[in-house]
Amino acid sequence: xxSKTAYKFAVVYLMIGAGVFALSSIFRKELSDFALGFxxxxxxxxxxxxxxxLIVHFMKKRSQ
Numbered sequence: 001x002x003s004k005t006a007y008k009f010a011v012v013y014l015m016i017g018a019g020v021f022a023l024s025s026i027f028r029k030e031l032s033d034f035a036l037g038f039x040x041x042x043x044x045x046x047x048x049x050x051x052x053x054l055i056v057h058f059m060k061k062r063s064q
Contacts, residue, residue: 007057010050017046 001009021043024036031039 003057006053010053010057013046014050014054017043017050021047 020039024031024039024043028036
């Protein structure tokens with residue numbers, strides 16, 4: 001996988017994570033505790049994973 005493709009996937013995962021978190025916040029009252037926790041957990045993993053990758057990507061790009 002090239003760096004550009006990985007960068008695009010990281011941005012997409014960041015957007016998906018933010019969307020899942022926003023939707024789980026909007027439907028907080030309607031979701032069960034398990035579903036709410038699952039959605040928040042998935043969103044946190046996606047956001048943190050993509051943010052870490054993007055930070056590393058920009059640091060490598062800056063040092064070159």
